[in-house]
Every structure is written in structure tokens, then in C-alpha cells.
Amino acid sequence: MTTAQQLDERYGRTRRRRWPWIVGGGLALLVIGAFSWMTVAQSMASVDADDLGFTLVDEHSVEVSFQVTGVQGRDVVCALEALDEEFGVVGWTIVEIPAGDSHSQAKSVTIPTVAEATTGLVNTCWVA
Template sequence: MTTAQELDERYGRTRRRRAPWIIGGAIALLIIGAFSWMTVAQSMASVDADDLGFELVDEHSVNITFQVTGVQGKDVVCAVEALDEEFGVVGWKIVKIEAGDSHSQARSVTIPTVSEATTGLVNTCWVA
């Protein structure tokens, strides 16, 4: 046995010991990359809705104004609710917002209610 081989064996510099670390590192990078891509893909398809205000029209309807920020060029659907003093739902409506040229769109919708509402808000929005 030569001196170089003796030193390699003594200090653990063999190919067999490096291979598991290289394979493990590659697998870890693939897993991190997959999770990163899933996070980016999910955020690209997310929709954000902000309540801008509400106006009580009468005791059986409320007008809700809101802004939707999300995916440009895709239809968005929002569930809008009217609530009473105890935060019970007294009216709701599904609103479809057609795809537009801008990243953000403001909408106003009138919701019929079964009793007097004290507020109105957007419950959730999603890409259609």
C-alpha cells in the first residue's frame, strides 16, 4: 500500500464516505426547491380583499364597497356578507368580478337582508 492510500484510509478520504453526503445534499436541495416553488405558486394565485365601507340603504338592504387585489387577467369571486349587532349573518351574496387590466379593482354591491344590518364586509375571495 502506498503512503497516499494509507493517509486516505487513516483520515477517511474515500469516495464511499462522500457519496451519501452528496446524495443527501442533493435530495435536501430538491425538497427545499419544491417547497419554495409551492409557496411562490400559491402566492401568485392569492386574492386579497379590503373593506372600504358600507352604507345602510334601508332596513332590508346594505351597500358594501370593497377593493380586490389579486391575479391580473383572471376572474375573481367574492363572498360578501351583511351582519347584525351580534355579528350574525343577515344577508350575503356571491359576487363575480370579471378579469380586468388592472391589478386592483374596487366594487360596490347591494345586499338584500332579512333584518336591519349594522355592517357589511367581504368574507373571502378566490380565483374563479
């Protein structure tokens, strides 16, 4: 008489091992968790700047108004540019904005220029 084990061995019905699937699933969860945390950490340290307008003071300066939305309690640094009618940079400055009580701060900064500017804008901002 043949036993169930002999029939399983004869016809290739063996027990599958579960540990490779468990290890693979654990690694997949670890990778997904790491990417999720990197996404959250990056968004927590992001800064958004919105141009509100500009005023041409004279032929050697332009005033740029902008709003910075970023991390509360952290200093922010912004690079501002003044451009001429051909979009060439005729002036720029770096502005350090100290940490405030709110997530959003409005600022106006005067940029000195070497020629007459036709616009002023925020190039980029980052957490200091």
C-alpha cells in the same frame, strides 16, 4: 517496511466516500426548491380584499364597497356578508368579478337582508 496504506488501515484512517454527501446535498436542494416553488405559486394565485365602507340603504339591504387586489387576467369570486348588531349574518351574496386590465378593482354591491343590518363586509375572495 510498512506502507502508507497499511498504516491507514491499522489506525482507521480510510478515505471517506463522498457520494452519500453528494446525494444527500442534491436531495436537500430538491426539497428546498420544491418548497420555494410552492410558496411562489401560492402567492401568485392569492387574492386580497379590503373593505372600503358600507351604506345602510334601508332595513332590507346594505351596500358594501370594497377593493379586490388579485391576479390580473383571472376572474375573482367574493363572498359578502351583512351582519346585525350581535354579529349574526342577516344577509349574504356571492359576487363574481370578471377579469380586468389592472391588478386592483373597486366594487360596490348591494346585499339583500332579512333583518336590519348594522354592517356589511367581505368575508373571503378567491380566484375562480
